[in-house]
Amino acid sequence: xxxxxxxxxxxxxxxxxxxxxxxxxxxxxxxxxxxxxxxxxxxxxxxxxxxxxxxxxxxxxxxxxxxxxxxxxxxxxxxxxxxxxxxxxxxxxxxxxxxxxxxxxxxxxxxxxxxxxxxxxxxxxxxxxxxxxxxxxxxxxxxxxxxxxxxxxxxxxxxxxxxxxxxxxxxxxxxxxxxxxxxxxxxxxxxxxxxxxxxxxxxxxxxxxxxxxxxxxxxxxxxxxxxxxxxxxxxxxxxxxxxxxxxxxxxxxxxxxxxxxxxxxxxxxxxxxxxxxxxxxxxxxxxxxxxxxxxxxxxxxxxxxxxxxxxxxxxxxxxxxxxxxxxxxxxxxxxxxxxxxxxxxxxxxxxxxxxxxxxxxxxxxxxxxxxxxxxxxxxxxxxxxxxxxxxxxxxxxxxxxxxxxxxxxxxxxxxxxxxxxxxxxxxxxxxxxxxxxxxxxxxxxxxxxxxxxxxxxxxxxxxxxxxxxxxxxxxxxxxxxx
Ligand SMILES: *Cc1c(COP(=O)(O)O)cnc(C)c1O
Numbered sequence: 001x002x003x004x005x006x007x008x009x010x011x012x013x014x015x016x017x018x019x020x021x022x023x024x025x026x027x028x029x030x031x032x033x034x035x036x037x038x039x040x041x042x043x044x045x046x047x048x049x050x051x052x053x054x055x056x057x058x059x060x061x062x063x064x065x066x067x068x069x070x071x072x073x074x075x076x077x078x079x080x081x082x083x084x085x086x087x088x089x090x091x092x093x094x095x096x097x098x099x100x101x102x103x104x105x106x107x108x109x110x111x112x113x114x115x116x117x118x119x120x121x122x123x124x125x126x127x128x129x130x131x132x133x134x135x136x137x138x139x140x141x142x143x144x145x146x147x148x149x150x151x152x153x154x155x156x157x158x159x160x161x162x163x164x165x166x167x168x169x170x171x172x173x174x175x176x177x178x179x180x181x182x183x184x185x186x187x188x189x190x191x192x193x194x195x196x197x198x199x200x201x202x203x204x205x206x207x208x209x210x211x212x213x214x215x216x217x218x219x220x221x222x223x224x225x226x227x228x229x230x231x232x233x234x235x236x237x238x239x240x241x242x243x244x245x246x247x248x249x250x251x252x253x254x255x256x257x258x259x260x261x262x263x264x265x266x267x268x269x270x271x272x273x274x275x276x277x278x279x280x281x282x283x284x285x286x287x288x289x290x291x292x293x294x295x296x297x298x299x300x301x302x303x304x305x306x307x308x309x310x311x312x313x314x315x316x317x318x319x320x321x322x323x324x325x326x327x328x329x330x331x332x333x334x335x336x337x338x339x340x341x342x343x344x345x346x347x348x349x350x351x352x353x354x355x356x357x358x359x360x361x362x363x364x365x366x367x368x369x370x371x372x373x374x375x376x377x378x379x380x381x382x383x384x385x386x387x388x389x390x391x392x393x394x395x396x397x398x399x400x401x402x403x404x405x406x407x408x409x410x411x412x413x414x415x416x417x418x419x420x421x422x423x424x425x426x427x428x429x430x431x432x433x434x435x436x437x438x439x440x441x442x443x444x445x446x447x448x449x450x451x452x453x454x455x456x457x458x459x460x461x462x463x464x465x466x467x468x469x470x471x472x473x474x475x476x477x478x479x480x481x482x
Contacts, residue, residue: 030074097401097460165312172327177229237269254294271300307362308346309339
């Protein structure tokens, strides 16, 4: 069998001289349409690259004659141009069960924030211009009042992200001096952000007190001296120390620090601005509670539970926030107008708390009832079964999701979804079959990201508010799995 097959392939192989020149290729109808749409630079670059690649294949004897037909080359050029222009950052369907997924872009922007971006990004705006006086304004003032109203703070400032907020706070308040922190709170969050390293980067000397599981008021009291510039609390947002534990709460610690004239800063990480318990969700500490307990500075993220754009929010006393705002590093860490506009619009939603669970996508997704998710799973089951059978079996299953982004790491969100398992596969083949399925789902025009657990691919439907785009792709999935 091998010999005749090879001779057939060899006989239909194109030679390099069968290829058109760049000029000839560009004179074809398809190329002319591409040139009219995209201009000379891109189309010529791609035409050269295409012909180079085809020539290499021809020299190697692996270019079939069908590959040099004008229509085939024109189609290949169109595909290359389209691929070059295709966005690398794309929308995906997050069916992982983790609502605020750091790898998938964290919080979704509210409609109001998107509208605001469109309204103020396509024209000049008053980013740093005081419309009342016609003089230079301060970009912080666009959100400071809102942040103070919502959190009860005296003053507020914002930077690029919460890591920057923590770095800036420590640098501005404690450079060349000592910062006291509990050994139980030396957190590492993803992406190489470790509290001891942040302190070093900020030029402060970290003084650890207590132990991993227990820290007492006396530990802080003993450590405060004339070199102390700041006492720092870090919310252990992405892990839980359980069992024989003790930590000093903010109110007690504020009393200890203030008695010695030292400010207290708390990094909340996520920092929900509303009490999630009202929505039947596990509770996260609120910035407003931290301020009421006596913290001088509270830092938290814009794109975690707050549900806005990437941002680092710093709220606190006039004195402390004033020093932070004036610190030169602030200029390097300041927010750009794009997230700032989205942040202002997102914060405005908090002025209407009764509507928040509808208006803010993060809260809307977190509060979606498990029964509604389950009903959607039941409705989708036949279509998904049809797309993946006979290679896979599908069933509706209850699932446990997560809030994500390090928030409430041990709490689980009751949810539901579809579990897809390889049908009639040996134990050995299961992993390969699931990988192939996960790859096919990720290769869809709107990539579907699930999770693999217990020999099944799980699609948690909590974040699928509208199933239409998911259903629309099932035909393609079916074709690719067959
Ligand atoms: C997430 C987090 C940060 C960093 O916030 P970003 O907005 O991601 O920069 C800092 N501290 C804690 C405790 C966090 O959970």
